[in-house]
Structures are given as structure tokens and as C-alpha cells.
Amino acid sequence: TEWTTPLRYKPYHQWSKSYQDMLAAELEQSGWKLAFHIQPKTGLLNDPNGFSFYNEKWHLFYQAYPFGPVHGVKSWYHMVSDNLVDWEQHDYVLLPDSPYDSHGVYSGSAMTVEDKLFLMYTGNVRNEEWERHSYQLGAWMNTEMEVEKITEPLIDSPPAGYTHEFRDPQVFRYQNHYLMMIGAQTKNEKGAVLAYQSSNLTDWELLGELDYTTEEMGFMVECPNFVLVDGQPVLLFCPQGLDKDISSYQNIYPNMYVIGSSFNKETVSIENTSDLINLDEGFDIYATQAFQAPDGRVLSVGWIGLPEIDYPTFEEGWAHCLSIVKELSIKENHLYQKPVAEMQELRQNHQELQGSAQASNTLLSSPDSNVYELKLELNAGTSGSLYLFADKQNKEGLKISFDAKHDTISMDRSKAGIPFGESYGSTRTAALKRQDKLTLHIFADRSVCEVFVNDGYRVITSRVFVKDPQQTHIFLQGFEGDYTGDFWTLREMN
């Protein structure tokens, strides 16, 4: 298929059931289908939306285009969970069926308000000249999980001085008001985050541009997400077109964050902010959402995928997945991301790892499939590499190298199956803080690898598309010393 604009915006009801069944069957047969990551039912998934806890369940929505691996006209797909690990597919709940969202129900957030879940999102509309108009819209979901749109926009235009690149509202309670952060672009095409306030969720007053950096934030900020972590304000955001001299990154668009000491609503500023930091040191994380759960934890989930990059699954008619859920915390002004504790519910067979590695290849495990959790503890004073998704001879594989002299860790996916996104490089390197032990906590899921380094000090996420399902070997190479660890096969999500 050639995905022309008219085709991408073809109304949902004009696609046949048999075509959708064919897409579902193709995904079902894919060797890259994920076991425990949220993936699209058919077609394409992008940003996580509306991550929340409501009526005793976890709710998570995502941006969906059901009819192919392209960014066509979007809607929200709804997932429900009791444990953050097993996700029930509910339904498409916000469809592009109103004059205010005819060209896409774009990203947004959710918040429990009394006995309902309030959803806030962007309606994308194009006119005859294909000019964009962005509306900020609302909807209510009840305990039956029925979603009803609020008919009139909550905010019908960007404020003076800003363009219609104006989207991704994040709503949350702050003191005795509701606040909303939204991605924006100034008339001279600079990225910005705007803050609004409301007391009734209907009338929204502009507080102003959020002050969180003195630098220019590229041409557009997508998916801003403000959250208090251990009392400190953290802003997660995606500054498109950010100058690499301001903060270095390699992905087409970065997902970054800043930490501040406090939030001042009067001046709309996050005070004493850190430099910009890459949220993930790998290849594929974008549009991360985090929220403060009622149990006190701050939980996050990201999109594993990037705009404008071709992924090998496109040939199979589907695209992308979400990350596992992570718990955020702050230590010494640094954001830590850990796999949420509930991930343990997926564990099946356990294998204890212990031994002494020689400089040559040491085989740690060769599981039946790349669906596992691996925890490894190594002496940080030694350099070496860990190979995942490797073949028997360790010629092909995903290489994770640790350099004791420079205190860095890198991931090299140039020999890990089908190459893609290569113009943005095949290696990523992150700095570590010097410590005695290096700990790697890894979740592999057929075509995804998420690596949590030193208790979540760094996270490195990558898609991996090996062609041979036998490529499951795990080797240590070049590392001389003792290692200990645990290996579990993981079950599929229910």
C-alpha cells in the first residue's frame, strides 16, 4: 500500500472487517510479537495516554491507528489492569468522530474526579488548506467504562503569540486547583510549555509559559509531563529540534527531563532546575507519561518507538509497543527508574548464575526464547561486554559494553538483527557514577530489550529484530572476574 494522505485519513468505518482480521492474523504470526509489553491490536501504537488509577483498577490508554503501521488518523485505545502487568484490552474509546477532533484524537491525560475518570486530550483538525487547528477537549469515563465526550472544547485556541502546534494536555491536582501543562510553539517557532489553571475543569485560565530552562527548547515541545517525585518537581518532555549543543542526544527527537528544588505557581517556574538529562540512554523511548498513584508511588510508562523512523515490523503491518511500567524516585538530585515491583508476577523458572568469567566467551544462559528477566552483578573495576540475542558462536548479538576506566556503559545494536534507524547511529553511551559493583537488570521480550543499570540510575531501551528465533544466547566477553545473578523465564501477560 502507498499510504497517501487521503488513505491515512480515510474514515474508520470505511475499512473492512476482513482487512482488520488480516492485520491481526499477521501480527499474531510475527516472531517479533511481544509477550509482556503492550502492543497494538492492529496497526500502530504511539504515545501512552491517560495513565491513571480509577475505580480500583489501573487504566492506560494509547494513541492508536488501527489500519496500518503509519501515523494515520488517531484515536485512544483503552487498557485495564489489576496489577500493572496483565493488561486487558478494552476498546477504542475516543474516536475521531467530532468536528473538534476529525483529524485525530491526540495525546492527553486522565485524572480521577469523584466517581468518574476525567480525560483531557487534543483534538486535531485540518481545514481544506490542510492547516492545523488544535482544540483541547474533555471526556468523562464512568465505572462501566463508557466514555462520553464533552461537546464543546475546554480551550478552543492557543493564546496570542502561539501557533496551533499546541497539544498533549496533562492535567493534575495542585494544592486547591487543577493545573494543566501543555506542549506549545511560539509564533517564532520556539518550543514551550504552557501552564493553565482551573477550579472546575471547564474554565481554564492561562498562567503563562512554564519557566524550567533558560535555553531554547527547539521548535516544539511535545508531551510535557510534570510530576512531584519525592517532593521534587520533575518535568518530562520531548523538545523537538533541540540544539545538540544545549544537551547532547542521538535519537531523532529526545525524551528529556529536568529536576528542580520546588515549583512556584505564582511565577510559573520550576526553581533551581538541573541541566537537561536524557530520560533513557537507548534508541527508542519517547512521550513518557508519569503520574502519582494513590498508593504514593510515581509510575511511568513510555512509548518504545520514535516518529519518522522505519521499523522492521512495518512490513508485517504493525508498529511499536509501550515500555514496562517503571517506578520513579530521586536520590541525590538524580532520577532513578526501576521496573515496577509487580513485574515479579511474570517470573517462571529461576536459574541462579554464579561463576568466574574468563576473557573469552562465557555462556551465561541459552534460553528457549528471548522472553526473560536477567539480573547480573559484576565487579565494576573490570571492563567487558554482555551479549544478548546472540547466536551460538556469538557472532551476532546485542552488545552491552561497560568501560571501567571511563565509567561508561554502551549499547551497540549494529549486529543485532535487521538494521534500522541507522542514520541516528547504532551505538549509545551513557556515563555512570563510579561504584564497586555494576548491576544490570534486563527485561528481554522478543524484539525489545530494557536495561536498568545500577538500580535505575540509567535505563537503556532498544528494539531488536533478530531473524533467527534461536538467537537467544547470553554471553559475557572480555570480562575477567566473578559474577552473580539471577535468570527467570517470564510468562506472557494475561
Ligand code: FRU
Ligand atoms: C507525540 C505526538 C503528540 C501527539 C501524538 C499524535 O508522539 O506527536 O504530540 O499528540 O503524538 O499521535
